[in-house]
Amino acid sequence: MSKHDQLTCHDILGSLGDYLDGNLRADLCxxxxxxxxxxxxxxxxxxxxxxxxxxxxxxxxxxxLPNGARERLFSALKLDDFILPKR
Ligand SMILES: [Zn+2]
Structure with missing residues (x-):
């Protein structure tokens, strides 16, 4: 494996959805x-x-859940930036 810089917190959070869904490659996990x-x-x-x-x-x-409850929940946790899919 090529050496590279350590992941930053931003990288972690950006991959978190896939990580928790089990969609991330094993080496990234x-x-x-x-x-x-x-x-x-x-x-x-x-x-x-x-x-x-x-x-x-x-x-x-x-x-x-009422409309928007999921978004409000994530927003309250400040997770909306990286949890809500960019679709
Ligand atoms: Zn970190």
Whole structure:
């Protein structure tokens, strides 16, 4: 593997959606995990985000979230920049 600069927090957060969805290549997952070992900030964000996504998926089945609730939730967590898909 070619050597490259360590991932920045911004890189981590940008890949977080794919990471949590399991869509990220294994080597990138490893880099994210390496980064998180040394970065409490990203650990907290990943932890919060994964819980939020978990709750979202598991409550969505039983509770109809009002329009925009998901966006407000992510926005409140300041996750909207990197969680909401750019579609
Ligand atoms: Zn970080």
């Amino acid at each position: 490893e880099e994210i995990e390496n980064h998180m070992r040394g970065c409490e900030n990203c650990r907290v964000v990943v932890d919060t985000t994964s819980k939020t996504i978990y709750l979202y998926h598991h409550t969505a089945r039983e509770v109809e």
